[in-house]
Amino acid sequence: MTEKIAIVGVGAMGGAIAKGLYNTKQYQLLGLNPVNPRVTQLAEDLEMTVVNDPAALVNLAPGLVILTTPAPLTVATARSLANLPTTTPVVSAAAGITQEQLQAVLGDRPLATMIPNTPVAVNAGAIGLALPQEMVEPAGTLIKEVLGSLGTVIEVKEADLDVVGVIGGCGPAFVDVMMDALSDGAVKHGLNRQVAYQVIAAMVAGTGKLALETGLAPALLRDQVASPGGTTIRGIDALEQHGFRAGLIEAVDQASGGHYVD
Numbered sequence: 001m002t003e004k005i006a007i008v009g010v011g012a013m014g015g016a017i018a019k020g021l022y023n024t025k026q027y028q029l030l031g032l033n034p035v036n037p038r039v040t041q042l043a044e045d046l047e048m049t050v051v052n053d054p055a056a057l058v059n060l061a062p063g064l065v066i067l068t069t070p071a072p073l074t075v076a077t078a079r080s081l082a083n084l085p086t087t088t089p090v091v092s093a094a095a096g097i098t099q100e101q102l103q104a105v106l107g108d109r110p111l112a113t114m115i116p117n118t119p120v121a122v123n124a125g126a127i128g129l130a131l132p133q134e135m136v137e138p139a140g141t142l143i144k145e146v147l148g149s150l151g152t153v154i155e156v157k158e159a160d161l162d163v164v165g166v167i168g169g170c171g172p173a174f175v176d177v178m179m180d181a182l183s184d185g186a187v188k189h190g191l192n193r194q195v196a197y198q199v200i201a202a203m204v205a206g207t208g209k210l211a212l213e214t215g216l217a218p219a220l221l222r223d224q225v226a227s228p229g230g231t232t233i234r235g236i237d238a239l240e241q242h243g244f245r246a247g248l249i250e251a252v253d254q255a256s257g258g259h260y261v262d
């Protein structure tokens with residue numbers, strides 16, 4: 001029987017997860033979200049049954065529930081789903097919301113926290129997953145299978161999920177800012193912006209693939225690009241002088257330390 005996966009909060013993240021799961025053709029998609037034209041269209045596109053009442057979602061008997069509501073609303077939303085059978089696993093993507101907070105409202109059931117990222121929409125996500133030690137089967141296997149269909153799952157301790165969420169979850173936005181600035185530089189030199197976008201996106205995808213497949217440290221990969229006396233090292237010098245590296249370290253500092261409250 002096809003597993004029914006429920007996405008609670010079908011926004012940017014929930015929608016990206018829905019798209020990635022739809023691509024696999026392996027799951028039946030359910031959703032919970034207030035009614036609006038955006039969600040109605042997405043539901044139609046992804047053959048997803050979206051309801052706007054928690055009791056209706058419980059009646060649809062999902063096999064796995066993924067919480068992607070705004071973090072400050074997630075504990076209250078989880079409470080509205082407490083009637084799910086105690087065997088139904090729940091995975092929350094809400095930044096800064098802990099397993100303990102969710103367990104308090106969802107009771108004793110398989111429960112995990114994660115930080116995915118928007119590339120899950122194209123099954124190329126980086127998903128930090130914190131499974132509690134006492135996770136029972138088959139829930140643990142189901143969670144890893146479903147998330148594994150969306151990209152690379154990296155299991156971490158819950159205490160590390162905050163910083164994993166910054167580099168993995170916020171990271172695409174940081175890279176998008178870099179890509180946008182690189183395209184400005186290229187346009188300044190007369191290149192067509194759409195051509196610049198194409199080159200930059202392929203370059204970023206390939207740089208990530210090379211790092212993943214070689215397992216080499218970024219500093220070593222950088223050295224292979226920077227020919228002695230060449231052009232790259234002059235660009236790196238400019239980046240250092242303008243605080244590129246310090247800016248990224250500060251971005252991780254500023255974005256970490258979850259600030260959401262129930």
Ligand SMILES: NC(=O)C1=CN([C@@H]2O[C@H](COP(=O)(O)OP(=O)(O)OC[C@H]3O[C@@H](n4cnc5c(N)ncnc54)[C@H](OP(=O)(O)O)[C@@H]3O)[C@@H](O)[C@H]2O)C=CC1
Pocket residue numbers: 008009010011012013014032033034036039067068069070071072073074077093094095115116117118169170
């Ligand atoms: N965006 C990202 O890249 C990442 C986000 N996350 C986490 O995912 C969660 C969602 O973030 P994001 O997708 O960016 O936010 P969005 O605002 O885009 O999405 C939130 C969705 O939840 C819906 N919603 C609001 N209240 C309820 C409710 N009570 N029941 C059901 N649905 C509800 C909203 O409906 P409506 O359409 O009416 O606004 C909206 O569709 C956050 O907890 C965030 O920490 C984690 C990792 C990465």
Ligand SMILES: O=C(O)[C@@H]1CCC=N1
Pocket residue numbers: 095165166169170
């Ligand atoms: O901006 C946010 O709060 C969410 C969490 C990680 C990425 N987006």
